Amino acid sequence: MSNWIDISQPLDEKVATWPGDTPFSYKVSWSKEESGSVNVGRIVMSIHTGTHVDAPFHFDNEGKRVSDLDLDLYMGQARVIHLPNPGSIGVQELTGVQLDGVTRLLIRTDAWKDRHVFPQSIPPIEPELAAYLAGYGVRLIGLDLPSVDPLDSKELPAHHELAGYGIHILEGLVLDHVEPGDYELIALPLPLTEADGSPVRAVLRR
Ligand SMILES: Nc1ccccc1C(=O)C[C@H](N)C(=O)O
Ligand SMILES: [Zn+2]
Numbered sequence: 001m002s003n004w005i006d007i008s009q010p011l012d013e014k015v016a017t018w019p020g021d022t023p024f025s026y027k028v029s030w031s032k033e034e035s036g037s038v039n040v041g042r043i044v045m046s047i048h049t050g051t052h053v054d055a056p057f058h059f060d061n062e063g064k065r066v067s068d069l070d071l072d073l074y075m076g077q078a079r080v081i082h083l084p085n086p087g088s089i090g091v092q093e094l095t096g097v098q099l100d101g102v103t104r105l106l107i108r109t110d111a112w113k114d115r116h117v118f119p120q121s122i123p124p125i126e127p128e129l130a131a132y133l134a135g136y137g138v139r140l141i142g143l144d145l146p147s148v149d150p151l152d153s154k155e156l157p158a159h160h161e162l163a164g165y166g167i168h169i170l171e172g173l174v175l176d177h178v179e180p181g182d183y184e185l186i187a188l189p190l191p192l193t194e195a196d197g198s199p200v201r202a203v204l205r206r
């Protein structure tokens with residue numbers, strides 16, 4: 001039996017999409033009957049649907065594209081912590097949480113209750129947290145939420161502050177079934193040369 005825990009959102013027409021963004025669609029565009037040999041599918045989706053990484057180009061025209069991202073960030077030891085339904089996620093919420101030696105930090109908030117409906121509001125990351133996490137050597141932050149900033153934010157202060165401290169962002173994880181602790185993470189972006197982010201298949205192993 002596989003001991004990998006899937007922490008990715010299934011991608012089908014039920015997946016929640018950022019309001020106004022491209023709905024997810026998978027279609028067989030050329031059926032076995034039509035082609036005489038194979039079913040050939042196509043997907044249409046926003047890069048920010050489901051479980052995905054943000055490349056800095058998402059919020060900074062000069063920022064790195066997906067193909068410039070360091071793959072080491074998305075594979076290796078990760079710590080999962082549980083902060084149930086916080087108002088926001090800042091230094092105060094993390095006091096008492098052991099972060100020594102943590103490179104990849106995944107935060108389970110349980111705040112996105114019905115993943116088939118886009119949330120009305122989410123607990124945002126406080127921008128001040130970026131410097132605090134960087135002080136421990138954190139290089140990747142992952143959340144069970146569709147953004148690290150308030151959903152109506154235009155300035156995206158947490159995205160920018162995290163990027164400024166070299167901390168990369170993984171969004172839309174499913175962590176409801178994951179106990180806090182240390183795991184091996186794999187959440188590789190696709191080799192999308194110019195993109196502002198990428199869907200990932202995120203998995204954990206104890
Ligand atoms: N899909 C969108 C459509 C319109 C405006 C923003 C978005 C986002 O996804 C941004 C979000 N701040 C994000 O965390 O990636
Ligand atoms: Zn995103």
Ligand SMILES: [Zn+2]
Pocket residue numbers: 054146147148159169171
């Ligand atoms: Zn984002």
